[in-house]
Amino acid sequence: xxxxxxxxxxxxxxxxxxxxxxxxxxxxxxxxxGVELSRQSLLSIREFGWQFWQTDTWDPVAxxxxxxxxxxxxxxxxxxxxxxxxxxxxxIAIFISELAPNRLRKPLVFLTELLAAIPSxxxxxxxxxxxxxxxxxxxxxxxxxxxxxxxxxxxxLGVGMLxxxxxLAIMVIPFSSSVARExxxxxxxxxxxxAYALGATRWEAIRxxxxxxxxxxxxxxxxGFGRALGETMAVTMVIGNNPQISWSLYAPxxxxxAVLANEFTEAADDLYxxxxxxxxxxxxxxxxxxxxxxxxxxxxxxxxxxxRLARTAVxxxxx
Amino acid sequence: xxxxxxKALSHVIVALCAMAVALALxxxxxxxFYVVTQGVTSLNFSFFTEMPKPVGETGGGMANxxxxxxxxxxxxxxxxxxxxxxxxxxxxxYAGSRMAAAVRFAADTLNGVPSIVIGxxxxxxxxxxFRHYSALAGGLALGIMMIPLIMRTTEELLLLVPGSxxxxALALGATRARAVFxxxxxAALPGIMTGxxxxxxxxxxxxxPLLFTALNNSFFSTDVRQPIATLTVQxxxxxxxxxxxxxxxxxxxxxxxxxxxxxxxxxxRIATARMERLQRGS
Numbered sequence: 001x002x003x004x005x006x007x008x009x010x011x012x013x014x015x016x017x018x019x020x021x022x023x024x025x026x027x028x029x030x031x032x033x034g035v036e037l038s039r040q041s042l043l044s045i046r047e048f049g050w051q052f053w054q055t056d057t058w059d060p061v062a063x064x065x066x067x068x069x070x071x072x073x074x075x076x077x078x079x080x081x082x083x084x085x086x087x088x089x090x091x092i093a094i095f096i097s098e099l100a101p102n103r104l105r106k107p108l109v110f111l112t113e114l115l116a117a118i119p120s121x122x123x124x125x126x127x128x129x130x131x132x133x134x135x136x137x138x139x140x141x142x143x144x145x146x147x148x149x150x151x152x153x154x155x156x157l158g159v160g161m162l163x164x165x166x167x168l169a170i171m172v173i174p175f176s177s178s179v180a181r182e183x184x185x186x187x188x189x190x191x192x193x194x195a196y197a198l199g200a201t202r203w204e205a206i207r208x209x210x211x212x213x214x215x216x217x218x219x220x221x222x223x224g225f226g227r228a229l230g231e232t233m234a235v236t237m238v239i240g241n242n243p244q245i246s247w248s249l250y251a252p253x254x255x256x257x258a259v260l261a262n263e264f265t266e267a268a269d270d271l272y273x274x275x276x277x278x279x280x281x282x283x284x285x286x287x288x289x290x291x292x293x294x295x296x297x298x299x300x301x302x303x304x305x306x307x308r309l310a311r312t313a314v315x316x317x318x319x
Numbered sequence: 320x321x322x323x324x325x326k327a328l329s330h331v332i333v334a335l336c337a338m339a340v341a342l343a344l345x346x347x348x349x350x351x352f353y354v355v356t357q358g359v360t361s362l363n364f365s366f367f368t369e370m371p372k373p374v375g376e377t378g379g380g381m382a383n384x385x386x387x388x389x390x391x392x393x394x395x396x397x398x399x400x401x402x403x404x405x406x407x408x409x410x411x412x413y414a415g416s417r418m419a420a421a422v423r424f425a426a427d428t429l430n431g432v433p434s435i436v437i438g439x440x441x442x443x444x445x446x447x448x449f450r451h452y453s454a455l456a457g458g459l460a461l462g463i464m465m466i467p468l469i470m471r472t473t474e475e476l477l478l479l480v481p482g483s484x485x486x487x488a489l490a491l492g493a494t495r496a497r498a499v500f501x502x503x504x505x506a507a508l509p510g511i512m513t514g515x516x517x518x519x520x521x522x523x524x525x526x527x528p529l530l531f532t533a534l535n536n537s538f539f540s541t542d543v544r545q546p547i548a549t550l551t552v553q554x555x556x557x558x559x560x561x562x563x564x565x566x567x568x569x570x571x572x573x574x575x576x577x578x579x580x581x582x583x584x585x586x587x588r589i590a591t592a593r594m595e596r597l598q599r600g601s
Contacts, residue, residue, distance in 0.1 A: 015494070015496040016412075016413065019406070019408050019409035019412065020413075022401075022405040023406040023419070025402055025406065025466075026402075026425040026426055026467065030425050030429055032440070033437075033440045036440055037439065088339045091335060091336040091338070091339025091340065092339050095337055095340050099333055099336060110588060111344060112343065113584065114347065114584060117524075117580045118524075119524025119576050120526060121551045121558075122524070122573045122576055122577055125354075125569055125570065125573050128559070129558075130353055173343050177343075201329035202333060203328055203329035203333070226431050229433070230434070230435065231433070232527040257435045260438075261435060265530070265531050265534070277439055277443070280435070280439040283433060284433070287433055288428060288432070290431075291427070291428055295428075
């Protein structure tokens with residue numbers, strides 16, 4: 001072998017630097033998204049300031065830009081979707097990880113993964129031609145005393161908050177349930193065996209596991225929330241695209257992602273474009289925060305045991 | 320008495336969980352049922368070979384959109400696959416380092432960024448400066464979405480390769496780079512390929528990031544500097560149009576998209592099952 005005084009070390013430096021540069025690129029992209037979106041929305045931030053998020057009128061032709069209806073629509077639809085999807089997603093996670101016979105487990109995992117893999121646009125198409133007519137029939141059949149409640153007021157259009165929340169729930173279920181399943185898997189078997197040994201019923205043992213995994217499960221639900229906030233195509237196609245703030249499930253409303261999808265290519269002047277990019281920026285920041293918090297929850301679950309083991313090992317060695 | 324209540328409660332909850340599974344599978348069945356029944360009647364050979372017909376004329380296909388989707392996804396894969404694999408190597412080789420943790424975190428964050436926001440970002444860096452929508456910009460948007468997917472699979476699969484393999488290579492005098500590229504990476508390659516296949520399938524179904532990057536094109540185009548039609552955007556345009564015949568085409572497009580996803584998922588499942596068997600056999 002040739003004499004290489006610093007050979008091995010310089011090879012190492014080149015390898016680490018070379019692969020590290022590519023890895024750094026990922027961090028750079030995330031940072032670049034933040035910088036670029038801020039830069040492109042400067043005009044609107046300077047012009048409107050906080051007023052942008054406190055105004056209810058969105059009329060680009062008249063030069064009025066108020067983005068509050070979009071924030072409202074995004075949060076309302078996502079929270080409704082979460083209310084519908086969380087119990088179902090948890091039920092699936094519990095069933096697959098705790099109850100299902102081994103033979104059933106893999107096919108069920110595959111099917112829920114398929115639910116996640118179907119493109120958003122396909123859900124949207126199905127929503128427009130199947131779900132929306134169904135919801136309209138349901139709305140028409142709503143009894144009058146219910147229609148007088150603010151939650152169900154408005155004409156039976158089919159498109160609107162209810163359709164959006166339903167389709168979002170369907171799309172979010174596989175995400176939260178697969179993360180919750182992973183989290184439940186990390187609960188040590190001894191935990192359940194201990195519960196059974198003390199005479200617990202099946203549900204009581206599951207409750208123990210759920211309690212043990214609580215941070216991770218909150219993380220899983222929040223991850224689903226992040227997905228729902230940013231979901232675009234399917235929601236755009238069924239929510240009715242009307243910028244108004246209403247509690248009514250039947251009212252057509254609008255979301256941040258949907259207004260971007262619909263109006264971005266139409267933005268004729270710089271201010272309009274900047275206003276839209278600002279909506280994108282806020283959507284980015286909100287999903288970023290939600291994602292970071294939920295990842296921290298899920299990570300802390302995974303880490304919980306290792307440090308403790310290390311500590312006991314150290315304690316033993318010291319003794 | 321109390322025990323009977325506890326047992327009953329347990330049974331009720333178990334039943335509720337089973338019901339939750341059924342409840343989630345209902346929409347899946349419904350979506351697949353409609354896509355297949357509506358799609359099959361309109362999907363034929365000319366869907367892939369003919370151009371869209373103007374409104375009023377029946378027939379025609381989406382040849383331009385099929386080709387366009389392949390081109391845009393191809394561009395995305397072209398730069399996302401190397402970046403994803405190499406950064407995945409870094410994350411697994413220096414798994415304990417703070418930088419690797421940061422990269423992992425960035426990947427998960429990027430994975431959670433809404434696809435429409437990626438579209439806005441790419442519009443700012445690749446459309447606005449050139450005053451031009453292009454297939455290249457669409458590919459860039461899809462590629463950015465692919466990178467974290469590929470990076471995470473690569474990393475996880477590399478960590479599964481037994482350490483003794485690399486140690487053997489190092490003991491024989493190989494440098495770290497050599498050991499990784501000639502021993503560790505090839506051992507994990509089948510799994511990584513499966514991951515790439517799944518990432519490509521997922522990205523092929525994306526619409527939102529293409530709306531204002533690749534835009535759309537009613538003609539057949541292979542020029543990457545020009546706007547280009549894609550299957551997903553075409554399905555969207557047709558779905559919200561008022562024409563019956565276009566709706567029919569949209570269902571056919573949806574069937575193709577779902578077909579791609581299902582076939583890729585099945586292939587990946589078969590491949591991983593085989594790999595697991597091989598591992599257990601050895």
